[in-house]
Amino acid sequence: LPAVAREALSILEGTDGEGWCVGGFVRDALLGREIHDVDVATNLPWTVVRSAFQEAGWKTVETGAAHGTITVIRDGEPLEITTYRCDGTYSDGRHPDLVTPAATIEEDLLRRDFTVNALAYHPERGLIDPFGGIADLEAGIIRCVGDPLTRFSEDALRILRACRFASQLGFSLDGATFDAMMASKHLLRKVSGERVYRELERFICGDYVRDALMTCVDVLAFVLPELVAMKDCPQVTKYHIYDVLEHTAWAVQHTPPTPITRWAALFHDMGKPAAAFFEVRDGEEVEHFYGHPWISEQLACGIMHRLPFPAWLRRDVPVLVRVHDDVIPANGRAVRRALGRLGGRPEMFEALCDLKRADALAQAPFCAPRAELAEELRRLMREVLAADEAFSVKQLALDGRDIMALGVPAGPEVGRILDACLDGVIDGEVPNEPEALRAFARSLA
Numbered sequence: 001l002p003a004v005a006r007e008a009l010s011i012l013e014g015t016d017g018e019g020w021c022v023g024g025f026v027r028d029a030l031l032g033r034e035i036h037d038v039d040v041a042t043n044l045p046w047t048v049v050r051s052a053f054q055e056a057g058w059k060t061v062e063t064g065a066a067h068g069t070i071t072v073i074r075d076g077e078p079l080e081i082t083t084y085r086c087d088g089t090y091s092d093g094r095h096p097d098l099v100t101p102a103a104t105i106e107e108d109l110l111r112r113d114f115t116v117n118a119l120a121y122h123p124e125r126g127l128i129d130p131f132g133g134i135a136d137l138e139a140g141i142i143r144c145v146g147d148p149l150t151r152f153s154e155d156a157l158r159i160l161r162a163c164r165f166a167s168q169l170g171f172s173l174d175g176a177t178f179d180a181m182m183a184s185k186h187l188l189r190k191v192s193g194e195r196v197y198r199e200l201e202r203f204i205c206g207d208y209v210r211d212a213l214m215t216c217v218d219v220l221a222f223v224l225p226e227l228v229a230m231k232d233c234p235q236v237t238k239y240h241i242y243d244v245l246e247h248t249a250w251a252v253q254h255t256p257p258t259p260i261t262r263w264a265a266l267f268h269d270m271g272k273p274a275a276a277f278f279e280v281r282d283g284e285e286v287e288h289f290y291g292h293p294w295i296s297e298q299l300a301c302g303i304m305h306r307l308p309f310p311a312w313l314r315r316d317v318p319v320l321v322r323v324h325d326d327v328i329p330a331n332g333r334a335v336r337r338a339l340g341r342l343g344g345r346p347e348m349f350e351a352l353c354d355l356k357r358a359d360a361l362a363q364a365p366f367c368a369p370r371a372e373l374a375e376e377l378r379r380l381m382r383e384v385l386a387a388d389e390a391f392s393v394k395q396l397a398l399d400g401r402d403i404m405a406l407g408v409p410a411g412p413e414v415g416r417i418l419d420a421c422l423d424g425v426i427d428g429e430v431p432n433e434p435e436a437l438r439a440f441a442r443s444l445a
């Protein structure tokens with residue numbers, strides 16, 4: 001138990017209260033997973049909690065006073081303390097109509113979503129496990145506390161939380177819980193975009209996302225309907241052994257667990273169902289997907305504007321989707337060009353390599369060497385950076401003003417000449433020096 005949590009419990013007890021560690025902390029500690037925060041539940045009202053911790057010299061932040069949650073901070077280490085509560089009835093599927101304090105920890109655990117999240121732990125009093133959460137942890141099962149249909153109708157976000165825990169923990173969904181998720185998914189329309197996005201991001205970054213995506217696709221389709229066409233799209237090409245959905249699920253799994261690479265992988269082939277056409281060639285039927293990255297990009301943009309994706313992802317993910325299939329030969333010149341087209345941003349080039357590698361690994365076994373090609377491109381890019389070689393017009397020894405000084409009027413022609421100068425430098429036709437570049441530009445103007 002982290003020292004902050006131990007001290008917090010003794011402060012609560014010194015105020016004649018009771019405290020228990022709850023939630024993800026207990027679950028993750030029992031699973032031996034990394035602990036990122038500790039939640040504490042107490043019978044004391046939050047106002048009492050606040051004064052007790054202020055007296056003990058901690059900082060306090062009223063993060064959720066309306067539902068009895070307060071954050072207490074010691075030496076920059078935060079801890080959430082929530083007063084025991086039961087959530088009453090829910091008429092909107094989002095917020096309890098009334099948050100009423102509960103008398104005991106057992107009552108508080110009853111309102112929690114899944115059995116594995118309804119465990120309480122105290123260093124002296126041990127574990128409380130009223131719903132078989134430990135058995136479910138051991139068996140790897142996500143199961144609702146109580147009747148799943150009721151629990152999802154109270155708060156539909158729990159449907160996505162179940163998918164998210166499946167992806168993070170690699171657990172399977174209890175049958176009755178899954179059936180209720182399917183029967184209740186339409187209630188997700190009541191949930192705010194922000195809450196949906198938060199859970200989807202955790203879902204997509206999970207360690208077991210391939211399995212979870214295959215299991216939960218019909219549930220997720222309520223918020224990402226683009227998945228439906230992927231599921232029904234075979235890929236009759238020599239490069240593929242999976243349909244579009246399963247290929248995508250593997251590609252996502254093979255990228256590093258960061259939002260940019262994971263989302264780009266989820267979207268990278270989304271346009272294939274719309275691009276697909278069959279052709280008989282040498283008596284054999286083959287499928288083509290010409291232009292699919294462009295459609296995939298359109299669909300990605302649509303999704304990212306429908307849901308509140310952060311602005312930087314809205315900017316960067318569609319670019320990766322659009323260029324993911326572009327061929328970059330494994331030489332310094334091609335890498336410098338590609339880097340320039342990505343705005344001269346090495347982190348974008350790295351993400352593209354991640355995506356290319358994952359895409360190759362998710363295809364037919366004979367495509368696997370292309371994963372090594374992606375690593376080779378990454379290595380070449382690092383060489384380019386280390387050697388300080390120019391890859392964007394910003395690094396040229398002349399700029400737009402120099403071009404205009406040659407008599408070229410302000411306008412797109414200036415940019416075209418700068419691009420041609422960069423090509424000249426990359427191809428070794430002209431050194432990156434002001435005089436030589438001016439002469440080169442004059443010959444183009």
Ligand code: ATP
Pocket residue numbers: 022023024025037039111112113114117118155157158
């Ligand atoms: P993590 O912090 O690793 O994302 P967590 O299980 O701690 O996972 P939180 O969102 O921090 O998730 O919530 C803490 C606890 O509060 C949960 O373990 C669960 O017991 C309860 N809880 C959270 N959200 C809900 C909900 N929508 N319905 C019911 N109980 C919930």
Ligand code: MG
Pocket residue numbers: 023024025037039
């Ligand atoms: Mg938590």
